[in-house]
Amino acid sequence: MEQLAECYRTHAALVRSYLRRLVPPQDIDDVTQVVFTEAWRSRERYDAARSLEAWLLGIAHKRAVDFLRARRPATVSLEAVPDPAVSDGDGVADRDELSRALAELPDAQRQAIELAYFADLSQREIAERLKVPLGTVKARTARGLHRLHTLLAAA
CATH class of the missing domain: 1.10.1740.10 (RNA polymerase sigma factor, region 2, helix turn helix motif)
Structure with missing residues (x-):
């Protein structure tokens, strides 16, 4: 022992x-x-x-x-979950704000973000499509998202 x-x-x-x-x-x-x-x-x-x-x-x-x-996974009854908040007409205002903010980004940043989020491409796929290094795509995306956040927060 x-x-x-x-x-x-x-x-x-x-x-x-x-x-x-x-x-x-x-x-x-x-x-x-x-x-x-x-x-x-x-x-x-x-x-x-x-x-x-x-x-x-x-x-x-x-x-x-x-x-x-x-271990049993934690579950929550459906009755305990609140109803989703009512949106303002299908989120049209949010889409308009996002479109305006995207338009203010430099072309390279906007293109990287649009390909990632709207075309659902990975960063590697974006790099191949744009024929730029992967690190460049990552930098453009990060800078663009940071700028986008700043623009949307100010709106």
């Missing part, structure tokens, strides 16, 4: 850090406890020629997956 306590003291932080990416924060300690309990129960299967850390993280991964599969 002393070996388990030493193993826990040495490797619990590593296991918790790994689990932090997989399970909700409030469940990390519970899953960590399951990992070390399983490690102790299956200690005869550990190959001392291999990495103990890798073995523990393998167990942690499997227990995290088990935990996530067993």
Whole structure:
């Protein structure tokens, strides 16, 4: 039992850090406890020629997956969801504002945004279509969206 306590003291932080990416924060300690309990129960299967850390993280991964599969997703009843807000005639005013703001953007930025959001192209597809580097498309899109946000906020 002393070996388990030493193993826990040495490797619990590593296991918790790994689990932090997989399970909700409030469940990390519970899953960590399951990992070390399983490690102790299956200690005869550990190959001392291999990495103990890798073995523990393998167990942690499997227990995290088990935990996530067993967890019931949070649901909200339809009665608890409020009705959507009534729009102002199909959002025509919003479309007009957006059209005016887009018209104020430099051509290159407007083109990148229109291809991304209205033609539903990926940035890579936009770069290929416009025959410009991918980084250029990303910069144009980012600058254009920032300017668009500023223009719409002022409207």
